[in-house]
Amino acid sequence: MSGFWTELMPKCPYTFLVNVGTFVAALFFVKALYFFAKNFFVFFLAEPLGLTTNFRKLGEWAVVTGATFGIGKAYALDLARRGCNVVLISRSEDKLRAVAKEIEKTYPGTKTKIIVADFTAGDDFYGRIKDELKGLEIGTLINNVGMMYPYPEQFTELPNGDTLCLDLIRCNMVAQTLMTRIVLPQMVARHKGVVVGLSSGAGTMAVPLIALYSATKAYNDFFSRTLEIEYHGQGIIFQSITPFVVATQMSGNPTANMFIIDATKYARSCLNSVGFFSRSHGHPSHALQNWAIGRxxxxxxxxxxxxxxxxxxxxxxxxxxxxxxxxxx
CATH class of the missing domain: 1.20.5 (Single alpha-helices involved in coiled-coils or other helix-helix interfaces)
Structure with missing residues (x-):
């Protein structure tokens, strides 16, 4: 410690501590102000000012996995609203056709393509998905498909435990990994594209009684974040979305309120944040919840x-x- 500080501290410890406290408080205030200002701009001003990402310019087609309900369906509809043709991938052909019909009716002129795939059923179908996507100019990939425990339970007591563990790993981790492997090369070749990985608030902290789900979502979060670093400067945007509770079937269809966000509003908010946040809770309410929990x-x-x-x-x-x-x- 320099002579100045050695002399200063014994003479006026109270003043020194006050100055340190003032600096820490000022730093906290500036960080909080920046947090609220940036979130306000991104979630409330960017779209009205026309400053959000133009997804159509990144590529004619968007691909959405788990596209038949909840956040995935909402992403698909909002990407169609923004001018993209949409590839819908999920395991129910009837539900896929219903969503495709809804998109084409709501946004005339929008093209859709459906691919039936059960992401819990091993990995034999990824070659077929690759073939089906061949020749499409894909500018956006939404890695949304995922599954949850039937209810909170200790790891050793999970119902149908071995099967459930494999299904969770395949659906939550393998799907995001291999879908990114399929779509990313043509984005890199064109030097543009967006890959969004749906993680969870449960992937940002250890949540007991949903241990494997929490761990798989941590993988999703780190996968997107590390690829963002890896491909930074190559024109590819990676984004990790870490929602808290959204009013969807996976969450038990809770009633939407100021903390539990409707899936349509949530997906629109998430898409508005692309290009501004590489890691986001997707909605100002969830960002605020995370900020509060972090204290x-x-x-x-x-x-x-x-x-x-x-x-x-x-x-x-x-x-x-x-x-x-x-x-x-």
Whole structure:
């Protein structure tokens, strides 16, 4: 420590501590102000000012996995609204045709293409997907497909545990990896494109009783973030989306409110953030929730998370017990 600081601190420790405290408070204020200002601009001003990413200019087609309901379907519809033709990939042909019909009716002139694929069923079909996409100018890939536990449960007690574990890994991790492998080369060749990976708020922190889901979503988050670094400067945008609760079937169809966002609003908000955030919670409400959670000490967060998940588990098991009693009667 220099002579100046050695002399200063004993003489006026109170003043020194006040100055340090003032600096820390000012730094916190500036960071908070920047956080709120940037989020306000991206989520409320960018689209009205025409400053969002032009997805059609990146490529004629957008590809969306898990496109028949929830966030995936909302992404597909909003990309069509922005002028893209859309490839819809999911496991139900009937539902795919219904979404394709809705897009073409809502946005006349928009082309759609459907590909039936069950992302839990091994990896034999990825060659077929590659062939089906051959020749299409794909500017956007939304890696949305994913699955969750049927209810919170300890890892060793998962119902149908071995099958469920493999399904989760294939659907949540392998799908994003191999779909990116299929689509990315032609983006690199054209020096433009967007690849969005749907992760989860559960992938940004360890969440008990959904351990494998939390881990697979952490993979999604890191996969997108590292590829963003790897391909930075080559014209490719990678984005990791880490939502909290969205009003979808996967979340148990909760009622939308200021914290639980409607899927249509959520997808539109996410697409508006492309090019501004390489990692985003997708909506100002979720960004604010994350900011608030980040102020809580990690050990407190973990206890709160465990308590919340245990309550969810208890409710599901109680319902199952009642149903079994009704059947036995």
């Amino acid at each position: 809580i000490p990690s050990f407190v967060r973990e206890l709160m998370s465990l308590s919340f998940m245990n309550k969810g588990r208890a409710e599901v098991l109680k319902r199952q017990q009642k149903q079994n009693e009704l059947k036995s009667n």
